[in-house]
Amino acid sequence: MDKAALRSDMKKRLQNVSTDEHLVRADCITNKVVGMKEWQQAQTVSITISRAFEVSTKALIEASWAQGKRVCAPKCVNPSQRTMQFFEITSWDDLENVYLDLYEPKATCRLLSRNEIDLIIVPGLVFSPSGQRIGFGGGYYDRYLADYHGMTLALAYAFQVMEDIPAEPFDVNVQCLVTDEQIYTVEAQ
Numbered sequence: 001m002d003k004a005a006l007r008s009d010m011k012k013r014l015q016n017v018s019t020d021e022h023l024v025r026a027d028c029i030t031n032k033v034v035g036m037k038e039w040q041q042a043q044t045v046s047i048t049i050s051r052a053f054e055v056s057t058k059a060l061i062e063a064s065w066a067q068g069k070r071v072c073a074p075k076c077v078n079p080s081q082r083t084m085q086f087f088e089i090t091s092w093d094d095l096e097n098v099y100l101d102l103y104e105p106k107a108t109c110r111l112l113s114r115n116e117i118d119l120i121i122v123p124g125l126v127f128s129p130s131g132q133r134i135g136f137g138g139g140y141y142d143r144y145l146a147d148y149h150g151m152t153l154a155l156a157y158a159f160q161v162m163e164d165i166p167a168e169p170f171d172v173n174v175q176c177l178v179t180d181e182q183i184y185t186v187e188a189q
């Protein structure tokens, strides 16, 4: 299957997960992440605001605030060039619904540069055990990560992990992948 087919297939599978199953599986993933040294050592973390069919990031964002970590979230700053930046959020009030069902930091939030971020939680639809990922097709994360040198980690349900997935030269792998069943760690590239 090519990237586009894998993407639409997985989006359908995720949309069919019941609310209860989402809750149980996401809870399992969150518990694993907060126990990891990559999480514990990070002072500034970048986390997406998950949409209904994605692995929920709500508990991780709240855990970050509770643990005194600085949290930032993505904002698509130039949709025609598909670039994004990360802005600090200190409460749910710092977010607004922009388009589709995406929530982004408001204009009043402070911009953080790449080198201020210790850990980026990268979203995606399909992953491989070696950290390859297929995202939502915008190329936003591949562009941002091309010039980022901190830690990366992705959250996924076990059924989102596949052995062989197509890769392109600009794809950037994640260094850790956490599912409800296991933790995969990949050597830095």
Ligand SMILES: Nc1nc2c(c(=O)[nH]1)N(C=O)[C@@H](CNc1ccc(C(=O)N[C@@H](CCC(=O)O)C(=O)O)cc1)CN2
Binding pocket: 048, 049, 050, 051, 054, 074, 075, 076, 084, 100, 102, 123, 124, 135, 136, 137, 138, 139, 140, 141
């Ligand atoms: N929760 C969350 N936030 C995120 C991401 C994500 O994957 N998850 N992103 C990860 O990159 C970035 C936004 N990604 C985007 C990807 C595509 C389009 C887009 O333009 N989509 C099409 C229609 C998509 C559809 O309806 O299926 C469009 O509007 O024409 C916008 C943003 C930043 N924020």
Ligand SMILES: Nc1ncnc2c1ncn2[C@@H]1O[C@H](COP(=O)(O)OP(=O)(O)OP(=O)(O)O)[C@@H](O)[C@H]1O
Binding pocket: 003, 123, 124, 133, 134, 135, 136, 137, 138, 139, 140, 141, 142, 143, 146, 168, 170, 171
């Ligand atoms: N570093 C880059 N520089 C320029 N263009 C890029 C870069 N990375 C990706 N692109 C372009 O972005 C488009 C989408 O890339 P890709 O299919 O890998 O998206 P994705 O990984 O699914 O999305 P995302 O990174 O937003 O999660 C591709 O057409 C590619 O040409």
